[in-house]
Amino acid sequence: MRVMAQMAMVMNLDKCIGCHTCSVTCKQTWTNRTGMEYVWFNNVETRPGQGYPRTYEDQERWKGGWKLNKRGRLTLKAGSRLRNLLTIFSSPKMPTIRDYYEPWTYDYETLTTAPLQEHTPVARPRSLISGEEMNISWSANWDDSLAGGPELAPSDPVLQQVSDKVKLEFEQTFMFYLPRICEHCLNPSCAASCPSGAIYKRSEDGIVLVDQDRCRGWRKCVTGCPYKKIYFNHRTGKAEKCTFCFPRVEVGLPTVCAETCVGRLRYIGLVLYDADAVLEAASVADEHELLDAQRRVLLDPNDPEVIRGAERAGIPHDWIEAAQRSPIWSLINRYQVALPLHPEYRTMPMVWYIPPLSPVVDVVADTGEDAEDRGNLFAAIDSLRIPVEYLAELFTAGDTAPVTDVLRRLAAMRSYMRDINLGRDPDESIPEAVG
Ligand code: SF4
Ligand code: SF4
Structure with a gap:
């Protein structure tokens, strides 16, 4: 290692x-x-x-x-x-x-001086590169x-x-x-x-x-x-x-995108990985096994053997501690809620995604209950608005099982937090399958 x-x-x-x-x-x-x-x-x-x-x-x-x-x-x-x-x-x-x-800008003069129109503005965008007026089609x-x-x-x-x-x-x-x-x-x-x-x-x-x-x-x-x-x-x-x-x-600040993110959705941090295992993991023949292979390359920063390996490699102690504090390894490996974008490209990407659970706005037909309430959401995973197949094409080379697993965990967590916010006992709403 x-x-x-x-x-x-x-x-x-x-x-x-x-x-x-x-x-x-x-x-x-x-x-x-x-x-x-x-x-x-x-x-x-x-x-x-x-x-x-x-x-x-x-x-x-x-x-x-x-x-x-x-x-x-x-x-x-x-x-x-x-x-x-x-x-x-x-x-x-x-x-x-x-x-x-093609970068473009508005024709501001026409935009502000054009007479009132019944429907939409008539000023057309202009290309910044060619300087020519053009129809922006995409x-x-x-x-x-x-x-x-x-x-x-x-x-x-x-x-x-x-x-x-x-x-x-x-x-x-x-x-x-x-x-x-x-x-x-x-x-x-x-x-x-x-x-x-x-x-x-x-x-x-x-x-x-x-x-x-x-x-x-x-x-x-x-x-x-x-x-x-x-x-x-x-x-x-x-x-x-x-x-x-x-x-x-290098001076301890987050990236600009993370610091300014309105949704506070970007977690950044250090991970420790086994450099000797990278090529082997990227070469796994079955594309559906790439996700697990890529997870395994990332090492548990609290494992004593990993810590000794990091010390041998000259990684400073405060960096090892930073990896232990970082949420990245936990989101990917402990909780297994984060997935890589297109692992089948075999570049071993290091920006991972928690896939969208998407809004569940239905009611449960036979009870009339809110589908987001308690175990209902967990049961509704199979009929989520965003097709699991679509997410699987993005994150798991088409394998739906790991995406469904992630969505079930997210659904359980959403139910759990909802119960807490409503003053109910959250443990009652967690399906046994999630534990
Ligand atoms: Fe970017 Fe989305 Fe964050 Fe807005 S919410 S800053 S679009 S990542
Ligand atoms: Fe990977 Fe970035 Fe290089 Fe593309 S530019 S191969 S995303 S490291």
Whole structure:
């Protein structure tokens, strides 16, 4: 066992209201400059939806992440660093500016001087990049206006794969928000695909950074990152990405997105992991076993053997204590309520999500009771508004069982807290299956 430390984040999706405060504060801090207009290190995308950049989950198209070759070994879909070195002049497979969204601004003069109209404003948005007036046909949260359901968001690549259960009627449509930053992966395919060796993972805390002096602008990293969380600055000709706010983290401050999050849904902290187990876990053949494999790589920071391993590795005592205080390992492994985004990309992402339980607004048919009350919510898991299959495509490579387990725990916790708030004995409402 080779113990290393990693900064990580868990986001509780039930709490995200899609206000974009995190995106805006991140942009003001990190990408508020020429060449980065289209870039959101932190974005909040609508689900179901195409994401940002749109269709980034289509790995056959963009060639991101890792796959297993015939011998069961990991290979980059985008091509190895050596191969990319030999083919550096071939075009990387990159989304266009229109896939990210073309930055635009209102025609404020017309907006304020136009005569009163019966219906909507008539001023059209203008492109910031080309300066030409244009019809903006898409942006990162366009799907907000469309809601979920196959007829209403037909181009969503995940939605197309789920079962007939998602053939929803209008009143059963669903949506939620998915905030995203760079995953600061344990097995980052951006770094492995860079011909210049400009991308590195800091040994002390696992933050993945781009050495601006070494970057030669080949953009193979943009192709190689399956989450499309590394961006090309067209002014400087270099790649840039989320830095996990390392200058703040180094002085004990949280990331900007976490500090300013209105929903208080971002938990950040250190985790300890077994660096020797990373590649083996990322190479598990059965995609449905990737979740457990990735959980096992993260080590219990209170385990004496792990503590001794951390001391041997030179991890400072106050960092070990920070990992013990951090909620990350507990949310992922003790309570098992957090899941990784697309573990099948095999990069071992270090931003995990507590999936949305979603509102349960029905009444129980035969009793007329509130479905959120006591054990009713637990029983209602099978008929939640957000299909478990949809969440499974996002978080468990399509395996519904672990998602259902998480939702049952969240439902039990919600019932428990409701009882406490209503002055009832909470132990009576916990189903035996949860314990
Ligand atoms: Fe690299 Fe971040 Fe993409 Fe992972 S999510 S491959 S660390 S840019
Ligand atoms: Fe969601 Fe928090 Fe971002 Fe608002 S600030 S969009 S609540 S993650």
